[in-house]
Amino acid sequence: MKLPKTYGYLKKDLDSIEKALYRSIQAEHPILREASTELVKAGGKRIRPIFVLLSSQLGDFHLEKVLKLAVSLELIHMATLVHDDVIDDATLRRGKPTIKHQYGNRVAIYTGDYLLARALEEVTSIKDPRLHQILSKAMVEVCIGEIEQMKDKFNIDQSIRNYLRRIKRKTALLIAISCQLGGLVAGLPKEHTNQLYRYGYYVGMSFQIIDDILDFTSTAKELGKPVGNDLIQGNITLPVLFAMEDRAFTERLQQAFQQKEMEKSEINELLTMLKRTNAIEKSYEWSNRYLQKALTSLANLPDEKAKQILKDIALYIGKRKY
Known part of the structure; x- marks a missing residue:
């Protein structure tokens, strides 16, 4: 994630995390090493490592533990x-093959x-069974979320509750435990790690809604x-659910989904119809509600510099354009 210049003091630690990530994926087999290295080089927002880093700065900060945890969570992601x-039979990710x-x-x-195996190897060096239990349970939920998303492809008979449960497992959960576990390795009390979990959950929900917008x-x-x-992949997101309140849009979407493979002209038509509704505005309203809950979750945490940055990141996420 491109952080504003005011967060410059994080750069050194983020660089350390990036180097640790490269070291972690250097497999002996050339194809695994090459494929994994290309993934890391492709970049990404690195929001999970950032949240691990900031949450751990609210307590007793140990860079070695933070590196292991941040790398593990990013590898899982x-x-x-x-x-x-x-x-999804996808050919592009972040503009690259x-x-x-x-x-x-x-x-x-x-x-x-291989990446999952390396993630587990990294995190087992931290001798805390609580951390391992939280992480393993989260991985189970992520897998369930993937299966549910596959099951719901091209199915217009879905509710907002289905969607929210799906994006919790897809995105919000790993962000929530990044915050929670960052506080845990820093020795924060359970009350504070629970608050960090809630903050991460609400930020993660908002983040995915913005992605979908x-x-x-x-x-x-x-x-x-x-x-x-x-839409091309058959995934129903929040803007689509709101647009489906318009009968004409729903009927056109149903026709398109019956073919499974949509023409570009059909996609453009659906995009035009969706933008004529208030679906985008309503989706932003939901995102902002989650962000407000995230900010409230930080209220009782220690007044460290990292706390202010967690607030700033929440606000930044709500305004991002990519």
Whole structure:
């Protein structure tokens, strides 16, 4: 994530996390090493490491533990993206060819598995069973979320509750435990780690809603993938759920989904129809509600510099354009 200049003091620690991430994925097998290295080079917002870093600065900060935890969470996130691209038959990720597109499905699956294995190896060096339990339970939930998302593809008979449960597992959960575990390794009391979890959960929910809005309002260059990609993949997101309050949009969407493979003209027509509704505005309102809850969750945490930055990041997420 491109942080504002005021967060410059984080750069040194973030650079250390990035170097640790590179070291972690240097496999002996050349194909695994090459594929994993390309993933890291492709970049990303690194929001999970950032939240681990900031949360741990509210307590007794130990860089070595923070590095292990931040790398582990980012590797888990990267592994889910690799597997996602296989499921979605995606050719682009952040504007660059996916591992699946470059090496095929088998290598992509094994690369994702390798990243998960390395994540587990990294985190086991932290001798705290609470951390291992939280992380393993979260990974189970992430897997359930992936299955649920597959099951719901091209299914217009969905509720907002379905959507919220899905994005919790897809995005908010790993961000929530990044905050929680950052506080845990820093020795914060349970009350504070619970508050950090809530903050991360609310920020994660808002973050994914904004992602789903940008899928319709941004450009292909900014997204690194086609505009309306969620619709192309058959995924029903919050803006679509609100747009479906318009009967004409729902009928047109149902027709398009019956074909499974939509023409570009159909996607453009659906985008135009969606933007004529108030779906984007309503989705932003939901995102802002989650952000306000995130800010409230920070109220009783120690008044350290990191706390102010956590507030700033929440506000930044609500305004981001890519």
